[in-house]
Amino acid sequence: MKTSRVRPERRGYDKMIYQQHVDRLKKITHVVDVNAPHEKPFSDKWEKDKRREFLAIEYDNKLMLERLASAVKEGCIDNKMHKSITFHREFKARQLLQAKRSRLHTITGENIQMLKRIQEVEPAYNHVEWAEDAKRHDVIKRTMALYPEYYEKKDEEERLKMETHKMRNLHKMKTATAEATGSLPSPSPRLNERLR
Numbered sequence: 001m002k003t004s005r006v007r008p009e010r011r012g013y014d015k016m017i018y019q020q021h022v023d024r025l026k027k028i029t030h031v032v033d034v035n036a037p038h039e040k041p042f043s044d045k046w047e048k049d050k051r052r053e054f055l056a057i058e059y060d061n062k063l064m065l066e067r068l069a070s071a072v073k074e075g076c077i078d079n080k081m082h083k084s085i086t087f088h089r090e091f092k093a094r095q096l097l098q099a100k101r102s103r104l105h106t107i108t109g110e111n112i113q114m115l116k117r118i119q120e121v122e123p124a125y126n127h128v129e130w131a132e133d134a135k136r137h138d139v140i141k142r143t144m145a146l147y148p149e150y151y152e153k154k155d156e157e158e159r160l161k162m163e164t165h166k167m168r169n170l171h172k173m174k175t176a177t178a179e180a181t182g183s184l185p186s187p188s189p190r191l192n193e194r195l196r
Helices: 013-026 045-074 083-120 127-144 148-181 189-195
Strands: none
């Protein structure tokens, strides 16, 4: 058997107090005001001025685009040069080009004459005498050397270098002729030894 505590029914003064409490709960409002702030008369003046300026620019742009469209459509823009001005400009350009070519021709002629004069001058130095003098000095230097084997070693290295160079050139020539004829020659064993 279930037992439940049943609240006795409110009567009289208790009922009236309870009803007043319920009515107060229904009419309760926020403690903090969450409504939109009250607008002052000049609070958005800056935004209005910006909007007005933007609309004026938009209107001017629209007018300019309309004028451009009509001008392009009708072809009434007066930006074509007169024939006399075009002729004068082309004539001046031709004159400048002709003067430039004339100057270039003069400079080229002077350069050719200068080159001829330079080539016709007798040389002041004799390179054959210089080469003979260098050989003589080399002989004297070798006879005066304290260690002549250094020069012998140097001569041997130069001789080997020259031989290798000759062999390479000979091999290149053979390869070129063989490629022209269609058959490749076998590489020289002496060349392989030199290259190692």
